[in-house]
Amino acid sequence: MDFGFSSEQEELRQSLRTLLARECDMGRVRAALDGRVAFDEPLWRALAEFGAMGVAIPEEYGGLGLGLLELCVIAEELGRAVAPVPFSSAVYLYAQLVLAFGSERQRRDRLPQIAAGREIGTCPADALMSPDRTSLRVSRGRLTGRVPMAHDGLVADWAVLPALDEEGRLGLYLARLSGPGAAREPLASIDPTRTCASLVFTDCEVERLGDGVEMPDLSRVVDTAAVLLAFEQLGGAERALEAGCDYARQRVAFGRQIGSFQAIKHMLANMYVAKTLARSNAYYGAWAMATGHGELPVAAATARVSATQAFQECAMNAIQVHGGVGFTWDYDCHVFFRRSNALALVLGPLSTWESLLVERLRDGARTGDA
Amino acid sequence: MDFGFSSEQEELRQSLRTLLARECDMGRVRAALDGRVAFDEPLWRALAEFGAMGVAIPEEYGGLGLGLLELCVIAEELGRAVAPVPFSSAVYLYAQLVLAFGSERQRRDRLPQIAAGREIGTCPADALMSPDRTSLRVSRGRLTGRVPMAHDGLVADWAVLPALDEEGRLGLYLARLSGPGAAREPLASIDPTRTCASLVFTDCEVERLGDGVEMPDLSRVVDTAAVLLAFEQLGGAERALEAGCDYARQRVAFGRQIGSFQAIKHMLANMYVAKTLARSNAYYGAWAMATGHGELPVAAATARVSATQAFQECAMNAIQVHGGVGFTWDYDCHVFFRRSNALALVLGPLSTWESLLVERLRDGARTGDA
Amino acid sequence: MDFSDTPAEAAFRAEARRWIAANAPSQHRVALERSSFGVLRVGGDEAEKLAICRDWQRRKFEGGWACLHWPSEYGGRDAGPVERLIWEQEEGVYGKLGERFVIGQGMIGPTLMAHGSPAHKRRHLVPMASGEEIWCQLFSEPAAGSDLAGIRTRCERTAGGWRVNGQKVWTSGAHYSDWGLMLARTDPSVPKHRGLSMFIVNMRSPGVEIRPIRQMSGQSGFNQVFFTDVFIPDEDMLGASGDGWSIALTTLMNERQAVSSSMTTGFDDIFDFCLRFDWRGGKAIDDPVVRSKLATWAARTSGLRFTAMRTISSAARGEVPGPENSILKLVAGMTMQEIAKFALDLQGAAGMVASPEFAEEEGKFQLMLLRSPGMRVEGGTDEIQRNILAERVLGMPPDHRVDKDVSFAALMQAAGDAARRS
């Protein structure tokens, strides 16, 4: 039994943290926040060079062929850094979908591009969580319809989308967003460090993802993404807590550091509790994901619920610890707060995962599985 | 506009508080808590003499003919005193039901007995909240069946109960609990200062409440009881908060009164907030009840939700402020805590009233009434 | 316990209603209804907005409806608390046009009445009531927020008056204000609460520099104000030298009362939204989770409303409203934050969208999310409100104070050391 990352994985973390300290300081994050760039392209290239996008992509498709645990470490560090790059859309969602359901040719064509950072992909949350409610239609290989909201949709080159064909059969399609028949409209987001867009397709040439005719079961990809997002949220929670602690030690009121007041102290303790529970649950999710264990549905939902609560609490209360400066544009608190609220919504909100978690526990109890 | 009790009503409060200081100290409450008495009979007689039971019963039926606002004041003071008497069952429920739906003869027979403290009545919460789910049957004026749980059922002489007759029509019946065909089994309660019992009827002679054949709409009586219970809960909340404050000023740790620590201070402040909101909402309920205003359904549900939350929070945290001694039998904290949890359940629990409140707000919004 | 109008109150209400119907700028009604969270949607640029606000204030003043509770000699109406409440109810959305005058009329005016010289009152109160002159409050500083007595702005003696140097922060409306009420340190050699004095500052004085603070919501209602050798004549000190702290307490007490009856929790917004919004196969309002949350927020909102009403009743009976009003902002701030978060959850991924033209309710809840953290800090943090309630209402002993009996100069030294050590 070992409930922690290996020393190799911890080394990976250290080197990525070093890279991010250099390539993703708050000045860089603010370039995206202020809308000066849509995302941080030099950082994206540096991450590609580091191998971050390809860490869980097999070597035959241009990746490093390490594994999902290594991807958890990367997710946590990118979360800490509030990295202004479309990593989660491209790597947890798009690449995992292509890997899981793409044809051999599609994998060979697309995955090396993702691993090398040459292409960006996305899959809208609603499409993934409830594909049967899609309003997209495919007719003779051409896609028509509108996706009201796609995270990272403004910068993605490709999207995986569910659509109904002429005969009403649901399937996944691979659409090129930069080609003819595809348009996008930017949407302002509560977290401008990641772009959002609505996507509009008019007879856009698409190809079916994979060779089959059956709509695949997406739940495993959803659960994998939930675990990886939980690590991003965990990283963010930890960073927000650290910001709160730093300020509480530094700021003086009534002749004392404000961290010596119980009101502040106990708020920080509660943040620490939420963050620690989230970490333990994220590890549970990581183990279930990496080993393909039957507890993955429960573990993923647990990790997602716990991490969402923790990041939202830590980011919100980091502002409160900061007092007046906490809600100014110039202090970084709101960058964490924005990200915490965006990540809470990006793959089904908390209310959805709460419901899923209990359903899954119930199903486990019925089959005697959990 | 005047959002407060009149000076006459405040005088009534003062004289009742004086009476209760004499007749209902904690030693008396503990006699019931420890099961030495089923309820405090001398206190019951003193309250009758004071006129407490008859304050909202018209003079023609042996009451004082004052009003429901005066009854609110009495409810609050009895709540403060954690009075070990079946007042709420007898006065808010039973007497109000007889007054609202009884025949002239029934009112003349029963109400003076209540006002004088010679008889005790009750009506089980479930019977009142969802009479259509009764399992009681009446055939040729005789009642058969079981009421699993009646608050104050062990000491009540009479009960108002919903039952189905031979033709499946729902009606309210007046049953004598001390007569033939009626039996009761005591139930241990989380709040032993008030008795609970299950009632068993076997061909027990009963009479229909009132002259009509239609089942009356009980909602007004339910709402009235909800407001009055809110005042009892408010009184309890205030007493528990005072106990917490007293201890926080008195107890010394780390060389300081513990009330000077923000952890304790802010817990007490939060209790104060809950209690203050509950008071304001109780006043809203009292006004709507006393004037028969159309907002009563909303006001009563608001008062009940707010008071339930406040008393539970204040009683629970009064224990926490007390630390170790707080959860001993010898300190009084648990007496408030028990009562707070019993009153939360006695007329539909918090979850029911939350739902009712929103339904009523919605209905008001639809009719443009609220 | 009577929530309805007495005959006299009803007559006052009818009169107010008639006057408003005849005089209010109804062309702005729709824009005002859509204005919330500090966004005033009337007019174009800031100057035009201000002109519209001033115009309504001037009309009220001329009609005898400005500053109802002020003495009539200063432009008020000598009205009681219940009449103020009735006016507020009748004025409705037009009240939003008065937000720029609240600091002056609600806090500073009463402070001048209590502590100003006859000349101060003559010079300042009527223009304040008419909206001709706008005031701001220059109290907080970067190192003196919750610990207000820690302010460092220095006023030093000079010929015929004082020379000010320092920096203020969180100054609402400094950029359009004519005058400011400023707390400054006149004697650093005594303990912190004792070396302060209060001044009236002309905001157009040379050496006053105003920089807006951009909030996380993108709005800029607050400012930093820098003073460099600003001259204040002797006669513009309020009270005596060293009286600053006790005068500031008067102002802050009035602040708590000024905010009291106009606290929004966002409940009406979320309730209306849940009535209409489709969620989990029905309307959101029919879902038990939604109901449970709505019920708690409804009870809190109702409780705040009637708590404010009870305060008004007490005031009408001649009681002085106490610090119990701290609960209003405390509860409203927390509640709004919860509501905003839940409203976004209901919207799912679309909750991220902040563009008014694409987001639900024109992005109202997204704005609420970004505004609400500020509500828990402005005008005293949640923590300060709880201290006030526990100490001043419940009688809890104050926290141990290390800064009470030390000279301010020595304290600054020690504080710097502590922060460096950590």
Next chain:
Amino acid sequence: MDFSDTPAEAAFRAEARRWIAANAPSQHRVALERSSFGVLRVGGDEAEKLAICRDWQRRKFEGGWACLHWPSEYGGRDAGPVERLIWEQEEGVYGKLGERFVIGQGMIGPTLMAHGSPAHKRRHLVPMASGEEIWCQLFSEPAAGSDLAGIRTRCERTAGGWRVNGQKVWTSGAHYSDWGLMLARTDPSVPKHRGLSMFIVNMRSPGVEIRPIRQMSGQSGFNQVFFTDVFIPDEDMLGASGDGWSIALTTLMNERQAVSSSMTTGFDDIFDFCLRFDWRGGKAIDDPVVRSKLATWAARTSGLRFTAMRTISSAARGEVPGPENSILKLVAGMTMQEIAKFALDLQGAAGMVASPEFAEEEGKFQLMLLRSPGMRVEGGTDEIQRNILAERVLGMPPDHRVDKDVSFAALMQAAGDAARRS
């Protein structure tokens, strides 16, 4: 990240499982499964319960399965943290028979190993491991709970030893204990933390009087212990005079570890109940409000479980578990209180009924309601746990201490004055 057994761990697990299958008192299994919240349903009276517990402990000792992590010379097995965890999982409900030995084996034994003389270790550790002798911890006093260093029990020099007078409180199991570890004041003239010493007390000594404390749940696991001129021989002081506080910190650190992996939140109970209970026209578990609450409790419970596991992993890597374990009790206590309250709400008016024969689940949730407030206080209040987390894990500065440099005698005087003034 591997949650499954290594081959060596699997072998250990198999061996433990075989031994337990062959030796455990399976006649008590059902009664143990029904035991919760400190109610042990095996045996008849207290003496019989104790005999059953002792019997299992002795068998484990003889089989080499007692005090796994202790050195074998003291009756342990030199086992690592993961083996302890595996044993705990395999022992399952029989572990409830060990609760009476936890204070000795989990807290006091390690304290004796760290600070005891060779004679102490020889005399006491093996009987402690075998269950032959039971220990209690005599630390808290009426005026020294959260502020443990404020204890007043006096130990004064006498011929050949010490004479103790004073009162202890919250002493679990004093009534069946043979020995106690006692913190007492040997020097009131120095500041409070410095005048304390640690003693081994024979609980059968003349002058020791034990009175049970009745809790609000009706249970009496705790006691008051009064000492009147109780003699302790010189050799039963642990460490040196004045070392009491630092030795107590060792014990308390072990306390936090001892409670760590066995914290129940009540989640399994409420989850099973909601699976079966009819509510609002379906099973409770299908209602969205219930789900939302269950999800939060599930995530917390899972988080606690894996936090304990992570601590075990760290320990297995040789790291010393720190104060971060404070989160276990903090979260478990709050959660249990929420769960109990909600379980009663689901039951409606019937939730008031506490009679095991009539209440749902034999009144389990009613008992939980009455036990849970104690959980938030015993072994350090929620507030103390948060202080520990903030100060020792997050590095927040300690609260200002007025009692650090004052002699204990002077402090008692001042505290009495303050309380009288209020």
